[in-house]
Amino acid sequence: MGLVTTPNGFTLDNSGKRIAVDPVTRIEGHLRIEVNVDSSNVIRNAVSVGTMWRGLEPILQGRDPRDAWSFVQRICGVCTGVHALASVRAVEDALAIKIPANANTIRNIMHLTLYVQDHLVHFYHLHALDWVDVVSALSASPKATSELQQAISPWPNASTGYFKDVQDRVAKLVGSGQLGPFRNGYWGHPAYKLPPEANLMAVAHYIEALNFQREIVKIQAVFGGKNPHPMWLVGGVPSAINMHGSGAIGAINVERINLVAEIAERAHTFISQVYIPDLLAIASFYKDWFKHGGGLSSKNLLSYGEFPTKANDDSNSSLRIPRGAILNGDLTRLHEVDLRDAAQIQESVPHSWYKYGNGKDGLHPWDGETELDFRLGGNTRKTGDKIEAFDENEKYSYVKAPRWKGHAMEVGPLARMVIAYAAGDKRVKELVDSTLSKLELPLTALFSTLGRTAARGLECLWAAEQLRDEIAKLQVTIKSGDETTANTDKWTPASWPKETKGVGYCEAPRGALGHWIRIKDEKIQNYQCVVPTTWNASPRDVQGNIGAYEAALLGVPMANPTKPLEILRVIHSFDPCLACATHVIGPDGGELTVAQVL
Amino acid sequence: MEKKPTFYDVIRQRGISRRDFLKFCALTATYMGLGPDGVGLVANAMQTKPRIPVLWLHGLECTCCSESFLRSGHPLATDIVMSMISLDYDDTIMAAAGDQAESIISDIIRDYRGAYILAVEGNIPLANDGMACIVGGRPFKAQFDEAAKHAKAIVAWGTCASSGCVQAAKPNPTQATPVYKLVEHVPVINVPGCPPIAEVMTGVISYILTYDRIPELDNQLRPKMFYSQRVHDKCYRRAHFDAGQFVESWDDAGARQGWCLYKLGCRGPTTYNACSSIGWNENTSFPIKSGHGCIGCSEEGFWDRGPFYERLPGMQQWGVESNADKVAMVGAAALGAAVSVQLGATLVQRIFFKRKNEEQNTKEDEE
Numbered sequence: 012m013g014l015v016t017t018p019n020g021f022t023l024d025n026s027g028k029r030i031a032v033d034p035v036t037r038i039e040g041h042l043r044i045e046v047n048v049d050s051s052n053v054i055r056n057a058v059s060v061g062t063m064w065r066g067l068e069p070i071l072q073g074r075d076p077r078d079a080w081s082f083v084q085r086i087c088g089v090c091t092g093v094h095a096l097a098s099v100r101a102v103e104d105a106l107a108i109k110i111p112a113n114a115n116t117i118r119n120i121m122h123l124t125l126y127v128q129d130h131l132v133h134f135y136h137l138h139a140l141d142w143v144d145v146v147s148a149l150s151a152s153p154k155a156t157s158e159l160q161q162a163i164s165p166w167p168n169a170s171t172g173y174f175k176d177v178q179d180r181v182a183k184l185v186g187s188g189q190l191g192p193f194r195n196g197y198w199g200h201p202a203y204k205l206p207p208e209a210n211l212m213a214v215a216h217y218i219e220a221l222n223f224q225r226e227i228v229k230i231q232a233v234f235g236g237k238n239p240h241p242m243w244l245v246g247g248v249p250s251a252i253n254m255h256g257s258g259a260i261g262a263i264n265v266e267r268i269n270l271v272a273e274i275a276e277r278a279h280t281f282i283s284q285v286y287i288p289d290l291l292a293i294a295s296f297y298k299d300w301f302k303h304g305g306g307l308s309s310k311n312l313l314s315y316g317e318f319p320t321k322a323n324d325d326s327n328s329s330l331r332i333p334r335g336a337i338l339n340g341d342l343t344r345l346h347e348v349d350l351r352d353a354a355q356i357q358e359s360v361p362h363s364w365y366k367y368g369n370g371k372d373g374l375h376p377w378d379g380e381t382e383l384d385f386r387l388g389g390n391t392r393k394t395g396d397k398i399e400a401f402d403e404n405e406k407y408s409y410v411k412a413p414r415w416k417g418h419a420m421e422v423g424p425l426a427r428m429v430i431a432y433a434a435g436d437k438r439v440k441e442l443v444d445s446t447l448s449k450l451e452l453p454l455t456a457l458f459s460t461l462g463r464t465a466a467r468g469l470e471c472l473w474a475a476e477q478l479r480d481e482i483a484k485l486q487v488t489i490k491s492g493d494e495t496t497a498n499t500d501k502w503t504p505a506s507w508p509k510e511t512k513g514v515g516y517c518e519a520p521r522g523a524l525g526h527w528i529r530i531k532d533e534k535i536q537n538y539q540c541v542v543p544t545t546w547n548a549s550p551r552d553v554q555g556n557i558g559a560y561e562a563a564l565l566g567v568p569m570a571n572p573t574k575p576l577e578i579l580r581v582i583h584s585f586d587p588c589l590a591c592a593t594h595v596i597g598p599d600g601g602e603l604t605v606a607q608v609l
Numbered sequence: 610m611e612k613k614p615t616f617y618d619v620i621r622q623r624g625i626s627r628r629d630f631l632k633f634c635a636l637t638a639t640y641m642g643l644g645p646d647g648v649g650l651v652a653n654a655m656q657t658k659p660r661i662p663v664l665w666l667h668g669l670e671c672t673c674c675s676e677s678f679l680r681s682g683h684p685l686a687t688d689i690v691m692s693m694i695s696l697d698y699d700d701t702i703m704a705a706a707g708d709q710a711e712s713i714i715s716d717i718i719r720d721y722r723g724a725y726i727l728a729v730e731g732n733i734p735l736a737n738d739g740m741a742c743i744v745g746g747r748p749f750k751a752q753f754d755e756a757a758k759h760a761k762a763i764v765a766w767g768t769c770a771s772s773g774c775v776q777a778a779k780p781n782p783t784q785a786t787p788v789y790k791l792v793e794h795v796p797v798i799n800v801p802g803c804p805p806i807a808e809v810m811t812g813v814i815s816y817i818l819t820y821d822r823i824p825e826l827d828n829q830l831r832p833k834m835f836y837s838q839r840v841h842d843k844c845y846r847r848a849h850f851d852a853g854q855f856v857e858s859w860d861d862a863g864a865r866q867g868w869c870l871y872k873l874g875c876r877g878p879t880t881y882n883a884c885s886s887i888g889w890n891e892n893t894s895f896p897i898k899s900g901h902g903c904i905g906c907s908e909e910g911f912w913d914r915g916p917f918y919e920r921l922p923g924m925q926q927w928g929v930e931s932n933a934d935k936v937a938m939v940g941a942a943a944l945g946a947a948v949s950v951q952l953g954a955t956l957v958q959r960i961f962f963k964r965k966n967e968e969q970n971t972k973e974d975e976e
Contacts, residue, residue, distance in 0.1 A: 032707040033745050036700045039672045041744060062743035065669050066782030067775060075916035081904055082912070085775040088673020088804060132679075140704045180691065189660055189695035195713055196704030221687050225680040225807075229893045236896030237889035238680065239673040239804055240906075244859060249901035253865040261846070261867020262900065270893075385737060398746035497859035579706055590671045 019310070019419055019556040021565055024055040029400050032575045033062070035582055037137040039089040040589025042548065044582060045400060046564055048572050057557075057564035058403045059548050061410035064593040071538040075504075076102045076530050079538065080243045083526065086540070087591045091239040092125055092231065093519035094540065094591075097526040102245045105513025105530050111495040112488050114247035115322035119481045120271070121231050121241065122318070122517075126474035127278050128227040129520040130424070130467050131286055133586045135220040138464065141580045142293050143205060143213040146198035149182055151207035159208050164288040168219065177215040201570045202577060204296045213293065216285055227278045230271050230478075234263070247497030254489055263496075272482050279475040290468040294450060294461050301452055304460030304581040306563030311418050312337040312426035313546070315348065315525065317518035318477065320484075325516065331477055332427050332518055333434045336415055340458075342433040348415070350514045350525050353378065356541060359412040359552035360384075362403070372553045373414070376527040376539040377512060403551065409593040412552040413541050421559040422522025422546045423585060425466040429457060438476070442469045460563070463584040504533035519543050521586050544592035547585050560585060660692075661818065662717050662725040664756050665699035668749050669742050669776050669785050670731025674767040675701045677804035681811040682891040689811055693818055694726075711745045714752065718759050726817065727760035729753065729770045733791060734783035741783040753791070762823055763788060763797045764813060768906060771799035771831075778912035789830060798823050799830040803906035806887055809835045829909070831881070840877035840895075840903050843885040846870065864900060874918040875902030882907040 015023045025047045033043035041063040047056040071082055079102060084095035096118060103110065110118075153174040160169040184190060197203075205213070228238035234250045235241020242249050253262035294301075316334030319325055327333045335345040349355055357373035360366060366384040367374060374380065388402025401407040414420070431439040446469060447454060456462055501507065510531045517524040522543030529537040549558030560582060569577045665675075679686045690696050696703075698713045705713065717725055734741035739748030757763060765788040768774040777785040789797045800813055813832055816824045824832040841847065849855070850869040857863060857872060871878070877885070880903050884895040896903055902918075905911040 031746070033743075034700050034706065034710060036703050036706040036710055039701070041667070041742060041749075043743070043746075063669060064741050064783070065776040065785070066741075069780060069782055070775065070778045070912075075918070078915050078917050081917065082775060082778075085671050085673070085803065088671040088676050091673060091676065136702055145704070184691055187660070187695075189662070189697070191690060191694070191696045192699060192703045194697050194703070194705065195709040197709075218687050218691075221679065222685055225682065225686075225890070228680065229890045232890035232893040232899070234899060236894050236899035236901055237884075239676045242896045242899060242901035244901065247859065249859065250899045251860050251864040256865065258866030258868075261898070262865050383737075385740060393746075396747055396751070398743070494865075495860060499859050502859065574709070575707060 015555070017551075017557050018554045019307075019562075021557055021562055022055075023557070023565075024049070025403075027055055028572065030572050030575065030578075031400060032578050033060075035579070035587070037140070037579070037583060038587040038589065039087060040587070040592070042582070042587055042589045043401075044560070044564070044575075044578055045403075046578065048569060052569045052572055054564050054567045054569065054578075056403075057561040058401060058407065059410070059550060059558060059560040060401055061408045061548055061550075061589055061593045063589060064409045065590065068538050068540075071535050073534050075533070076105070076528065076535050077245045077502075079528070079535060080245070083538075083540065084240055084243070086542070087588055088239045090125065090129055090519045090521060090588060090591070092121060092235070092241055092243070093517050093524055094526070094542075095241075095243040096122060097515040097517040097524050097540070098528075099243050099245050099515070100517065101513045101515030101526040101528045102530075103513070104515060105511045105528055106245075106501050106507055108246050108498060108501050109323045110247050110498055112322045112493060113252060113485065113496050114498075115319060116481055116485045116488065117234050117248045117250065117496065119318050120478065120485065121234055123474045123478040123481060124227060124230040126520055127282065127471055127478060128224050130471035130474070131220055131227070131282065132224050133520075134286060134290065134464070134468060134471075135217050137586065138583045139213055139217060139293075140193075140196060141576060141583055142203070142297060143217075144198055144200070144203040144210050145181065145193050145196065145214055146185060147203065147205070147207045148178065148211035148214045149185065149207075151178065151211035153178055153211070156208040156211045159292075160212055163292055164284045166284040166288075168215070174211055174215060177218065178211055180218075181214060197574050197576045200574055200576050202580075205293065206296075209292055209296065213289060216289055219285065220281075223277075223281055226274055230274050233267050233271055244497060246499055246502060247495075249497075251496055252489060252494040254494065268482070268486065272479075275475070275478045275482055279472075279479060282472050282475045286468055287472055290465060291446070291449060294465060297461060298450070298452070300461040300580065301450075301456040301459045303567045303577075304563045304584060305458040305462070306561075306565070307419060307421040307559045308425055308429075308463065308563070309340045309455065309458035311339070311415075311420045312429055313348065313415055313420040313422050313523050314427045314430045315350065315516040315518055315523040317427075317516075318481075327434070332431055333436070334516075335430050335434065336420065337426075337430060337433060338418065342429070345430065345433055350516055350527075355416055356525065357414055357417075358541065358545075359414060361553045362406055362550040363408055363411045364406050365411065373417075376525065376541055377514075377529065377537075379527075379539050408548075408550040410545055410548050410550060410589075412549045412556075412558065413545050414552055414556070417554075419549060419552065419556045419558050419562075420546055422543050423463065423467075424470040424520070424522075425457065425463045426522060427518060428466040428470055438473065439469075442473060460581050460584045467586070507533060510536075519591075521588050521591070522546060524591075540591075542588075542591040544585075544588045548587060548589070548592050560587075660695040661761075662695045662697050662721050663699075663728055664697060664714060664717055664725060664760075665701075665728040665730065666749075666753060666756060667700055668729065668731035668733050668753065668769070669783060670767070670769050671775075672701060672730070673804040674730045674769075674810070675699070677802075677807045678766075678810045679807075680890060681807035683808060684811055684815065686807075686811070689814060694814065697725075699728075707745075714756055718755065722759045724761055725759075726762055726764060727756050727795075728764045728766055729757075729788050730766045731769045732773060732777065732785045732787050734776075734785050736782070736784040750791075757788075757792050757795060760795050762817070763792060763795055765789065765797055765799045765830075766810065767805055768801045768803045768909075768911070771801040771829075772909035774803055775912055796823055797830055798826065798832065801829075801831060801836070801907040801909075802882060805907070806835075806883055806889060808887055808891075809883055835883045835887075836881045836907070838881065838883075838886070840880045840882055840885045840897070844877055844897055845885065846897055870897055870900075870902040872920050873902050874916070874920055876905030876908070876911070876914075876917075876921065877903040878921060880905040880908055880911075
């Protein structure tokens, strides 16, 4: 291939040494990354390979649309609930069902709870080990760690003795020779820059956050019965409210709301006193990572919008996070996004293991089709049955290539924060500007690996704030005498039109998610999802445009290509979710006329 | 092999007092239903057993099982992972990636042949030469087969690994196949649920560590201590079922008073799980408590028994005035099932211990 310039402005050179990272760990699902590095070990070509598919969409065909949420919720147990939410919205859209105000608020509470928990777990348990050297923590002074902790936060777990205990625990683990999940980590890698005390503090919070995250999701359990995979309902929420009458136990009452409010307060405290100070402390040692890994982010960003403050109103005047697209880095212009417009969201498959009939490409999800076409390109390298390198000039991923008006887009917390910033959201502007000023960085620093990571942290704090708001809103509505949680006017299939279609939007923690449904004769005729990781992990499209992961890896320097810490940093900053991203096929690879994704 | 520190060594080192340690053992023992003698058993086990290596593989799945495991309140997931087991491979949380990750599996097989536990989340696709799930450039099945062959026991997490779950629902496009169908000569413990309850997962692990044996299993290889009663049997809304008080429509007066959800499709009467007794998220709730019927997620083939909002067919209903003979007949049928279940469990135990002896003999031969 040699040198190639893509239509979206990136230069690819696959002549250097090829490196494969498979599996990429600390993500959801199965992902492989291949890169070529030049003689200075700088990445010059990147290949994102989705390596799993599960086939959920043909499974959905012919089933009851009211059941769809429970099937699609099983697309992902990490961002649990996002597919269920998109699904009930899609069915309600198709059947013109209006949900009660309380149902809207409770859904917002559940969804914000996920944002808070999921972002927290991502930072400490999926991403932190890219920046934190666990073994280095052993040489920290517990006293100096205590001073560091007290200097950056009022968090009470800050004594010398506390950090000594944590250090002893890690020492025992390392000393046992059985390192468990820390086994074979990249400890001592030259790209680790934190002083031992910062490492020890972060390890302590790794443990604290793991213990605390299970508290946050109890909010989902209150309204949905369990987490992961809480219960949802077309037309509202399953949890009834009974504040006054007999039998109030068994429904949402003052005790349940107090529990939710108390957890939300503690979550807000943890995020503001632990997560945000840690994020700033760690980022201040890695300022060069505000330059690497920007990829598409300084060009094209997309958000479907989320958290309607008014039930059944998804206009930007109602949404807490705006819907919109930014093109070519022009923050002065927010483009309108319409999920129903066949010319806007389309998927391309020449580099995905699928094919479209009649040589078409770029199908809108309502009219999408998927037929398996699993074959390896001519330049695939194998040793025995093991694939050493895929051939990116042909088909190489189970992920399709979604495009908005033909553009490859980045989605996720960074896209949302920048779009809200561009739309003039006061609180988001405050959060972003104050963070950049503390780190003495320009706005353009956001378009980077750590910009993505910082945006996620700020959004986590933002979500914890909105969570308090929504809980207050629930109480206000109840106080006004409205305890309704479900609309059952169109529960019976006999009340439905013979044929209809709908779309459900959602901003999942990882980015823009859409479900498109067609209902015929009371059954699902076709069901399609285009998910956040499909946008970000996208392979090349028909024009040769590269996706967000591939673009972000270009130009990143590696200290030692056999220890791919830098690749993990860039990819983890997107928080990949591959079970979500990969598409379906029919039985025995046969054609499935209108099915796709997962 | 050099002596590895025990769970007790590790927590003492962490500054936990002996008194707190015994409290933890008492809780664990009570939780397992071991009675007053259990405390000593648990304490002894925690003080003498080295940390057992665990390889946690992921096939076709959604990671809800891992997420659920992390929700465990007793014991905490951090204690299990850092102090009770040695979780040497788990692609969801491990620090290493790529070659550094993959080499761990062969190292563990070499160093702990027959002495490690394999935990599997998700299932194994067989269609298209297994290429629906590729790990390290090879089909997931290759990784699974190698790890399964030399394991001491296999824990099949969740309904995916136990019986197939959502990707195995009709028409099962990837030929997603549960673990027990692909394993011979190694005991398999099925821990179904989508996901399983956190404390059921950590309870199964604690039991194995404490007793150095697998728990008693039923004929579907499920631990009897968690899966031998129906959600219906311990449901706090059962009184309303018996009294004939049902929610007829979402958010109606019955829903607000916590009446029975049977008429809205609840699968509690046919679902064997601990949701109504242990509860979810440290007993914060369970689906029925929050107002939605059970969908039966721990039952094999439950996805194909919908629509979920249609009431269960053939369900005997009796109010408090109902015919007691009918109740007795149902009881007798359940007893019959329990007997056959016991036979299955005994067989599995026998295989487990036989295998253990063989491994020991082999090791002695090598030495």
